[in-house]
Amino acid sequence: xxxxxxxxxxxxxxxxxxxxxxxxxxxxxxxxxxxxxxxxxxxxxxxxxxxxxxxxxxxxxxxxxxxxxxxxxxxxxxxxxxxxxxxxxxxxxxxxxxxxxxxxxxxxxxxxxxxxxxxxxxxxxxxxxxxxxxxxxxxxxxxxxxx
Amino acid sequence: xxxxxxxxxxxxxxxxxxxxxxxxxxxxxxxxxxxxxxxxxxxxxxxxxxxxxxxxxxxxxxxxxxxxxxxxxxxxxxxxxxxxxxxxxxxxxxxxxxxxxxxxxxxxxxxxxxxxxxxxxxxxxxxxxxxxxxxxxxxxxxxxxxxxxxxxxxxxxxxxxxxxxxxxxxxxxxxxxxxxxxxxxxxxxxxxxxxxxxxxxxxxxxxxxxxxxxxxxxxxxxxxxxxxxxxxxxxxxxxxxxxxxxxxxxxxxxxxxxxxxxxxxxxxxxxxxxxxxxxxxxxxxxxxxxxxxxxxxxxxxxxxxxxxxxxxxxxxxxxxxxxxxxxxx
Numbered sequence: 001x002x003x004x005x006x007x008x009x010x011x012x013x014x015x016x017x018x019x020x021x022x023x024x025x026x027x028x029x030x031x032x033x034x035x036x037x038x039x040x041x042x043x044x045x046x047x048x049x050x051x052x053x054x055x056x057x058x059x060x061x062x063x064x065x066x067x068x069x070x071x072x073x074x075x076x077x078x079x080x081x082x083x084x085x086x087x088x089x090x091x092x093x094x095x096x097x098x099x100x101x102x103x104x105x106x107x108x109x110x111x112x113x114x115x116x117x118x119x120x121x122x123x124x125x126x127x128x129x130x131x132x133x134x135x136x137x138x139x140x141x142x143x144x145x146x147x
Numbered sequence: 148x149x150x151x152x153x154x155x156x157x158x159x160x161x162x163x164x165x166x167x168x169x170x171x172x173x174x175x176x177x178x179x180x181x182x183x184x185x186x187x188x189x190x191x192x193x194x195x196x197x198x199x200x201x202x203x204x205x206x207x208x209x210x211x212x213x214x215x216x217x218x219x220x221x222x223x224x225x226x227x228x229x230x231x232x233x234x235x236x237x238x239x240x241x242x243x244x245x246x247x248x249x250x251x252x253x254x255x256x257x258x259x260x261x262x263x264x265x266x267x268x269x270x271x272x273x274x275x276x277x278x279x280x281x282x283x284x285x286x287x288x289x290x291x292x293x294x295x296x297x298x299x300x301x302x303x304x305x306x307x308x309x310x311x312x313x314x315x316x317x318x319x320x321x322x323x324x325x326x327x328x329x330x331x332x333x334x335x336x337x338x339x340x341x342x343x344x345x346x347x348x349x350x351x352x353x354x355x356x357x358x359x360x361x362x363x364x365x366x367x368x369x370x371x372x373x374x375x376x377x378x379x380x381x382x383x384x385x386x387x388x389x390x391x392x393x394x395x396x397x398x399x400x401x402x403x404x405x406x407x408x409x410x411x412x413x414x415x416x417x418x419x420x421x422x423x424x425x426x427x428x429x430x431x432x433x434x435x436x437x438x439x440x441x442x443x444x445x446x447x448x449x450x451x452x453x454x455x456x457x458x459x460x461x462x463x464x465x466x467x468x469x470x471x472x473x474x475x476x
Binding site: 014017084085086087088103108109110111112113114115 | 223234235236237254255256312313314315316317320321456459460462463464466467470
């Protein structure tokens with residue numbers, strides 16, 4: 001599942017528009033690292049960063065005992081918000097029944113707000129991240145008991 | 148196409164204004180909250196200056212005649228699409244027949260005007276280079292007047308398929324400007340500033356000013372401690388622009404707004420800087436405001452900050468529109 005050069009260029013373009021300094025893509029059979037050199041985003045050679053270096057993305061789901069849990073995880077790096085900045089009431093509280101596609105919270109990325117939505121209907125078991133916390137890609141945000 | 152279902156008192160089609168026609172005696176008109184209009188347009192991939200609908204009176208109701216994307220910015224009006232609540236400062240998608248309802252502005256950041264943007268902008272003819280409604284001259288916008296129940300408006304690019312379902316941090320939250328909890332506006336001292344008593348000048352910056360009920364798109368009449376001239380000033384009429392703060396004989400200032408006529412004869416105490424007119428455009432009648440003195444360089448820097456925010460919005464929204472499906476929900 002190697003990325004074609006034009007795909008990498010596109011990803012580098014997205015990265016250039018952010019304040020992200022280093023990006024690592026791990027695919028079966030290949031790892032690509034993009035970093036900044038001066039103002040430009042460039043592919044880094046192997047060895048410029050140790051393969052074993054820890055990468056900070058918390059696991060999307062953790063194994064637990066008890067009833068099955070659906071974990072909604074973060075689709076991007078950003079700031080997790082329980083409520084819209086114009087509102088005070090959170091989108092959901094533990095125990096709330098939600099439908100598939102319903103907004104559970106927001107991810108703030110710079111000026112943008114992206115919705116964090118329920119993958120399917122259920123009951124909110126736990127909101128796992130504090131309001132206003134910075135989260136990484138794949139961070140577990142909300143646990144749902146599926147219906 | 149959308150059909151207006153409510154008595155849409157004072158809702159008008161506006162773009163960023165009819166610039167360059169003051170010399171013909173034609174005022175600028177344009178959105179009272181230009182930042183909300185530009186941001187709403189960018190959310191749909193429009194040019195920032197495309198025409199939208201400015202809505203100052205609620206409830207406001209429209210029915211979508213066909214499937215259509217749209218954006219809501221400006222005042223948070225507890226909008227609903229049929230029964231489903233909609234987020235403010237957000238891009239949405241309507242199906243044919245659905246009804247959009249905007250209620251009274253709500254929330255701690257209570258603003259006073261909502262902006263509805265459509266794909267490609269509202270399709271009305273350009274007059275003197277702008278689609279804004281010129282109320283005084285009864286031209287531009289939709290038939291040169293405010294919208295009425297039964298009016299039908301078209302989007303210039305109704306079938307546009309762009310990613311929706313995301314939004315922006317409202318600029319009043321991203322770039323707040325307050326003193327003692329009141330909306331503050333930056334002001335450049337005007338040509339006749341020094342013609343007012345020192346105590347009045349000091350009181351202008353230190354005091355609170357209430358926006359009276361005699362305030363609209365033409366101008367805001369303020370109430371507060373009267374501003375007294377050292378000696379009576381009689382001026383010939385001269386050119387004025389939105390933002391100019393005039394002081395009539397009563398001493399109670401008037402701030403010219405987007406529909407202001409292009410000339411006037413009252414002494415000019417100062418000018419609300421261009422970069423802050425959107426804050427004033429959203430300040431509700433009855434609310435109190437404060438003024439902050441700035442110099443030319445600070446006024447230009449404020450304009451640059453506003454433009455930088457819009458540039459960031461344009462860039463981030465473009466990324467969002469071009470991102471492969473599945474990267475975001």
